[in-house]
Amino acid sequence: xxxxxxxxxxxxxxxxxxxxxxxxxxxxxxxxxxxxxxxxxxxxxxxxxxxxxxxxxxxxxxxxxxxxxxxxxxxxxxxxxxxxxxxxxxxxxxxxxxxxxxxxxxxxxxxxxxxxxxxxxxxxxxxxxxxxxxxxxxxxxxxxxxxxxxxxxxxxxxxxxxxxxxxxxxxxxxxxxxxxxxxxxxxxxxxxxxxxxxxxxxxxxxxxxxxxxxxxxxxxxxxxxxxxxxxxxxxxxxxxxxxxxxxxxxxxxxxxxxxxxxxxxxxxxxxxxxxxxxxxxxxxxxxxxxxxxxxxxxxxxxxxxxxxxxxxxxxxxxxxxxxxxxxxxxxxxxxxxxxxxxxxxxxxxxxxxxxxxxxxxxxxxxxxxxxxxxxxxxxxxxxxxxxxxxxxxxxxxxxxxxxx
Amino acid sequence: xxxxxxxxxxxxxxxxxxxxxxxxxxxxxxxxxxxxxxxxxxxxxxxxxxxxxxxxxxxxxxxxxxxxxxxxxxxxxxxxxxxxxxxxxxxxxxxxxxxxxxxxxxxxxxxxxxxxxxxxxxxxxxxxxxxxxxxxxxxxxxxxxxxxxxxxxxxxxxxxxxxxxxxxxxxxxxx
Numbered sequence: 001x002x003x004x005x006x007x008x009x010x011x012x013x014x015x016x017x018x019x020x021x022x023x024x025x026x027x028x029x030x031x032x033x034x035x036x037x038x039x040x041x042x043x044x045x046x047x048x049x050x051x052x053x054x055x056x057x058x059x060x061x062x063x064x065x066x067x068x069x070x071x072x073x074x075x076x077x078x079x080x081x082x083x084x085x086x087x088x089x090x091x092x093x094x095x096x097x098x099x100x101x102x103x104x105x106x107x108x109x110x111x112x113x114x115x116x117x118x119x120x121x122x123x124x125x126x127x128x129x130x131x132x133x134x135x136x137x138x139x140x141x142x143x144x145x146x147x148x149x150x151x152x153x154x155x156x157x158x159x160x161x162x163x164x165x166x167x168x169x170x171x172x173x174x175x176x177x178x179x180x181x182x183x184x185x186x187x188x189x190x191x192x193x194x195x196x197x198x199x200x201x202x203x204x205x206x207x208x209x210x211x212x213x214x215x216x217x218x219x220x221x222x223x224x225x226x227x228x229x230x231x232x233x234x235x236x237x238x239x240x241x242x243x244x245x246x247x248x249x250x251x252x253x254x255x256x257x258x259x260x261x262x263x264x265x266x267x268x269x270x271x272x273x274x275x276x277x278x279x280x281x282x283x284x285x286x287x288x289x290x291x292x293x294x295x296x297x298x299x300x301x302x303x304x305x306x307x308x309x310x311x312x313x314x315x316x317x318x319x320x321x322x323x324x325x326x327x328x329x330x331x332x333x334x335x336x337x338x339x340x341x342x343x344x345x346x347x348x349x350x351x352x353x354x355x356x357x358x359x360x361x362x363x364x365x366x367x368x369x370x371x372x373x374x375x376x377x378x379x380x381x382x383x384x385x386x387x388x389x390x391x392x393x394x395x396x397x398x399x400x401x402x403x404x
Numbered sequence: 405x406x407x408x409x410x411x412x413x414x415x416x417x418x419x420x421x422x423x424x425x426x427x428x429x430x431x432x433x434x435x436x437x438x439x440x441x442x443x444x445x446x447x448x449x450x451x452x453x454x455x456x457x458x459x460x461x462x463x464x465x466x467x468x469x470x471x472x473x474x475x476x477x478x479x480x481x482x483x484x485x486x487x488x489x490x491x492x493x494x495x496x497x498x499x500x501x502x503x504x505x506x507x508x509x510x511x512x513x514x515x516x517x518x519x520x521x522x523x524x525x526x527x528x529x530x531x532x533x534x535x536x537x538x539x540x541x542x543x544x545x546x547x548x549x550x551x552x553x554x555x556x557x558x559x560x561x562x563x564x565x566x567x568x569x570x571x572x573x574x575x576x577x578x579x
Contacts, residue, residue, distance in 0.1 A: 353417075384428050386417040388470055395418045399431040 001028040002110040003095050005103035007063045009041070009048055009055040015139075018042045019130045023120035024049065026062070027090070029112025035062065040117065042131055044139035049117075062106065064115075068095040069135045071181055074123060075116065089123045090116040091131065094178070113174055260314060262299065262307040266290060267316035270330060274318060279335035282368050283308070283320070283328040323372050324379075337376050344373050345382035345396060353386070353395045408446045410465075411439060420470040422479055436480045437489065441504040450548035451493075452500045454478055493550070501551055510544060510555035515564050517542055518578040527568070529575045 011017065019042045026035040026049060041048040041055055050061030071094035094114045266286075273289060274281060283304070291298045299307075308320035308330060321331045347362060348354055354362075360370035374394045377383040384397045413419040413435045423429040443462045444450060457463045457477045464471035472480075481500045484490035488506055493499045505513070514533065518524065521538060532538070534552060539545045544552065556576050559565045566577045 378423075378425055378428075381425055381427055384418040384423050384425070384432075385421055386470075387421040388417070390469075393417070395416070397425075397428055398416060399413075399418075399423070399428045399435070 001026075001033065001107035001112075001115065002098045002105060003068045003102070003115075004049075004062045004064050004105040004107075006060050006105055007103060009050055009058050009061045009063075011043060012045065015043050015045045018044060018134055019127050021119060021124055021127050022052065025118040025120070027116035027118060028107070028110055029114060029116075031112075033106070035106070037120075042127065042134060044134055044137065047131070064093075064095075065140075066135050067138070067140055068098075069093045070096055071178065072128070072132055072135065074128065088118060090118045091123060091128060092116050259303070259307045259310055262303065263310040263314055263316065266304070266307055267311060267314065267318060269293060271317060271332075274330065274332045278365065279332040280369060281330050282366060283330060285366070286330045323375065325372070325375060327368055327372055329369070329372070338380065340373055341377040341380040341382050344377040348377070348383055348394060348396045353393050355391060355393045408443055411435065414439065414465055415468055417468055417470050420465070420472050420476070422476050433480055433483050437484055437487075440480070440484070440502060441489070444502050445504050448546045450502055450504075450551050452477070452481065452490075452502060454481070454498050454500070501548065503551065505543070507551070507555045507558045510547070510551065511559035511562070511564075513542070513544055514552075514555060515559055515578065517544075518565075523578050525577070525579065527575050527577045529570070529573050531573060533576070 020039060021042075022039045024038050024040045026033050026038070035049060037052070038049050039052050039055055041050075045066055047064045047066060048055060048061050049064075050059065055061050073092040073094070075088075075090040075092055077088045077090075092114055093116070097113075269290065270281075270286060286308075287299075287301055287304050290304065305320075305328075311330075312319050317334070318330055318332050320328060322328050344354075344359070347359065351358070351362075354374065356367050356371040356374060359365075359374060360367045363370060363373070365373070374383060374385075378385060378394065378397075381400055382397055383394045384399060386393045386395060413432075419432065419435070423432050440452070440462065444452075452460075454474055454477050457474060458471060463477060478497065481490050481492075481497075484502070485492070485500075488503070490500050490502045493501060503510070517539065518528070530549065530552060534545065534547060534549065544555075547555075553567070553574070556565060556567055560567055564579055566579070568575050568577060
């Protein structure tokens with residue numbers, strides 16, 4: 001209590017009012033004082049306490065310079081007494097020693113180095129924050145020495161900002177308390193800084209993904225140069241790099257929206273791949289590629305199937321096709337059966353006859369696709385089949401070609 | 405058997421698999437029909453037993469290691485039946501008669517032979533028709549009995565002959 005001063009409630013030059021609160025009681029350390037049910041006014045330099053109505057009238061009140069305050073604390077205690085369920089909410093102000101030349105106050109000496117302001121209505125978080133800000137702002141340091149309007153003290157005795165009172169030189173229990181406080185603050189700060197790094201990393205990652213999307217778009221434009229080694233390498237890197245925001249089920253409310261989005265993503269991804277492998281790929285291979293590219297958030301075969309069904313609806317350049325034999329493939333719209341049949345029939349002529357295995361080796365496609373090619377060629381009448389215990393083989397269709 | 409000249413299809417492995425493609429299949433079955441008829445003509449046979457088909461060189465080409473399955477044979481025969489070239493003897497469809505000439509054609513052939521040889525208004529046994537010296541040059545020489553009878557029956561309905569039965573054998577009278 002010895003840091004307080006009695007003074008008229010008037011703002012100094014350069015001092016500004018910040019906030020007020022009411023129903024405040026002052027404790028000297030742990031002891032109660034006579035100063036109860038008062039108002040507090042927070043300014044940039046001081047905290048004033050007065051009986052209600054006194055401060056606005058400019059009457060004498062208690063004044064505590066904020067430069068005494070080196071630490072603030074909140075205290076919430078359950079009230080004593082069985083039937084009293086309220087909480088006692090207090091702000092604890094840890095104070096430095098009183099400075100010489102201080103005006104007389106309620107006490108000359110005090111055994112305690114802290115005071116408590118008890119708020120009957122609870123601590124207003126805004127008030128607490130404002131108090132904190134005011135204490136750390138140290139407005140008194142920036143300005144010229146305060147000139148109190150009714151002061152008659154000499155300039156030499158005007159209180160100088162004593163921030164170094166917070167030094168750790170202080171020993172004793174209070175010193176230990178203070179050092180613990182310091183530690184807490186330091187940990188807090190370091191954690192904040194660490195998380196800041198993470199946000200930086202996340203922004204960087206976004207940049208990386210944007211760049212890779214850029215590159216992939218550029219590559220798609222350069223479709224004609226598929227044979228270039230660099231382009232091929234880039235493509236393979238991109239496939240394993242993954243997609244930025246995989247379309248997940250929870251992103252969408254309804255299933256159909258999800259499938260539409262997924263379908264679009266598949267279409268974008270598979271255009272280049274399909275061009276590479278001759279315009280047609282079995283659905284199982286498509287599933288493997290799509291999941292490999294996604295990395296996380298893999299899709300199930302059912303999801304792929306449903307999404308592929310929508311490819312035509314969204315106007316994708318590819319569509320899913322089910323062959324009469326039951327095989328499902330993803331096929332570019334520009335891919336034509338007739339061309340395949342002609343090509344295959346030419347191969348048949350060259351080789352006399354072909355089995356699916358042999359054709360898959362010659363044409364570098366999977367055996368499943370080779371079978372489908374042969375079936376397609378047969379369907380168009382350019383090949384005929386030979387089934388025996390040796391297996392299935394196809395011959396050029398001499399029945400229709402030769403006039404027998 | 406040595407007389408028959410196998411058509412190119414006989415040595416074409418796909419010939420022995422019924423083709424799923426409609427157009428191809430039509431051509432294939434046509435070719436089979438012709439081959440069967442030729443073969444039976446040259447071997448003087450008129451029936452095909454489906455169960456025995458695997459053994460016959462007609463359906464089994466050992467040189468290319470391909471043969472028609474029984475199902476395939478049945479398919480071909482049924483197709484022939486549509487054009488009246490074949491008919492099963494019984495419901496089991498195991499034995500089929502092949503008419504490399506239709507019954508009417510047979511009937512006319514027999515009748516014209518009978519007329520040419522002055523057998524009008526006379527009787528002839530079936531045996532004579534089939535295996536008599538007079539008919540050696542005729543196509544119907546050695547024709548399957550059943551077919552012969554059927555042909556004669558057709559002729560009968562046209563009023564050109566009449567079938568009769570003697571003690572053990574059958575005969576026919578030409579008008």
